Amino acid sequence: MKLAVSGKGGVGKTLLVSLLSKIFAESGYSVLAIDADPNANLAATLGFPEPEKITPISEMKELIEERTGVQPGKTASFFKLNPKVDDIPEKYALERNGIKLMVMGRMKKGGSGCYCPENALLQALVTHLLLARNEVVILDMEAGIEHLGRATAKAVDKLIIVVEPGRRSVETALRISKLAQDIGLPNIAVVGNKIRSQAEREFLISNLPGFKFLGFIPYDQAIVDADLANLPLLDSSQAIINEVRNIFQALI
């Protein structure tokens, strides 16, 4: 199964990707988590030590050119199918607690350009990975909608849009949903996050009619406090973990 998690900035994409990765891994799945945001936070949230030392995909250009026969920077439609991409996560991802992690790349220098080549590489990788039944790939997408212009995630089986109770978050979800359909991604589901009340839950349901909700993750001050105290986030809220377990069940 290939999943991508998208949404407005700050809604909680990285936390959901991290908890889903953890729960899939604990349930016996082989998990490949990919941070597709140049403002990369997934490694830190997953608790990888020294996240800045992970080799990003953007520094594997020669490797991917060798494998796909195409120079990075070209649009993704020119990449040819090549099963040899399959060994890249095995060889180049870091692993911790049963989760393999790759990061698309960090912006190394201001003025050095956009992330189009990296997105093209990532799209090729996600498209060409052949997964066994117990394997799952989870992409943590960049905030907002530009990745949909680039169609980075077009090869995923399901796009999960995270929303929080707020008008801009809902508007972003509607834009993402529309753009996702343009790139042939009709399998879309929504996760509500930071839910404080029944009214907030109903706000999301009534403002996103026709959307399938996988779950509603409660707001929990414990996770905010853990963050400020620089404690690990993933174990800090049992209420949040329980709901992400329900979301995991809904996915499988």
Place this chain on the structure above:
Amino acid sequence: MKLAVSGKGGVGKTLLVSLLSKIFAESGYSVLAIDADPNANLAATLGFPEPEKITPISEMKELIEERTGVQPGKTASFFKLNPKVDDIPEKYALERNGIKLMVMGRMKKGGSGCYCPENALLQALVTHLLLARNEVVILDMEAGIEHLGRATAKAVDKLIIVVEPGRRSVETALRISKLAQDIGLPNIAVVGNKIRSQAEREFLISNLPGFKFLGFIPYDQAIVDADLANLPLLDSSQAIINEVRNIFQALI
């Protein structure tokens, strides 16, 4: 004065840009607010009716090619200085309550590409605008750090980074600051947002040593409630307005 507001997704960039625009306008400045985020929310937050009908900069390509002599899509370094760019806001921005608004552009269709050409156009526009003493341009940047790779805002006088009490927001601010210096933008200031306590204020100060703080905007449930009730945001919290007035004073 040319300002750009940056930060992690969800920290409150658009709200700060909107309130600063309002306060500058009320103080007699001529304000040009530019939404540089393809996931555009500024028009709605400023209360412009029918925000989807505003002509985005991305649809002014022929105009800007005519004025700059360069085909859009080329890197911005090829744009030549041309004072005729100066009349573009006058002719093409919408105006409401003394605020002129331009939007960079919306993603119209999934898979249609990245926002590099639009960012190049915007960079040229911001670079070439000649401002009188009582004129101010405020850019609402895309969430995260990619716009710094593109150097979209390199011609601004000051980059304001919005942070909220949270580790990822602080890490993003540090990355933005580093990348901004690469593109020759050393004039950086920080605004703390959603501050609930003295401890949260101190968290930001201690985690961003050496940064100049323009102010600390309090968390106010009133603005969240106004958003959920679909009421105008800008008048919903006197506490927030008061602190943004202080930030305005610190800027001028």
